[in-house]
Amino acid sequence: xxxxxxxxxxxxxxxxxxxxxxxxxxxxxxxxxxxxxxxxxxxxxxxxxxxxxxxxxxxxxxxxxxxxxxxxxxxxxxxxxxxxxxxxxxxxxxxxxxxxxxxxxxxxxxxxxxxxxxxxxxxxxxxxxxxxxxxxxxxxxxxxxxxxxxxxxxxxxxxxxx
Numbered sequence: 001x002x003x004x005x006x007x008x009x010x011x012x013x014x015x016x017x018x019x020x021x022x023x024x025x026x027x028x029x030x031x032x033x034x035x036x037x038x039x040x041x042x043x044x045x046x047x048x049x050x051x052x053x054x055x056x057x058x059x060x061x062x063x064x065x066x067x068x069x070x071x072x073x074x075x076x077x078x079x080x081x082x083x084x085x086x087x088x089x090x091x092x093x094x095x096x097x098x099x100x101x102x103x104x105x106x107x108x109x110x111x112x113x114x115x116x117x118x119x120x121x122x123x124x125x126x127x128x129x130x131x132x133x134x135x136x137x138x139x140x141x142x143x144x145x146x147x148x149x150x151x152x153x154x155x156x157x158x159x160x161x162x
Contacts, residue, residue, distance in 0.1 A: 041070035
């Protein structure tokens with residue numbers, strides 16, 4: 001942060017190779033005050049590491065399992081703002097058309113059917129496969145479940161931004 005203070009966003013002291021998935025912050029952070037982000041990883045190539053096959057081997061970064069594989073992919077979203085001076089008035093309210101509503105409704109129904117393992121009409125974090133666990137994008141009210149309405153509304157917002 002710009003004030004010179006640092007904040008740890010994620011710490012994984014005992015990493016397991018099988019944890020190759022995404023980590024999401026529970027609460028999004030405003031990045032306006034950030035001067036930068038830093039990623040630090042330490043690879044234990046010592047004999048004290050029980051999963052190290054050869055402490056004598058020189059290890060560098062690489063994408064093989066016997067190499068150090070630490071990498072960060074970071075997603076940051078910045079809200080869209082209208083231009084400061086626009087020659088044409090910007091509509092303040094977008095209303096979806098009937099075809100937009102139908103498309104969003106169908107998408108929400110398909111999404112629920114695809115992942116709703118207990119058939120209760122909503123999704124929990126554990127019902128979604130790791131590859132699609134962008135849970136906070138859909139769980140707008142942060143109640144721990146994704147409802148049909150939340151998926152429909154998220155779909156409408158994406159239709160609007162096309």
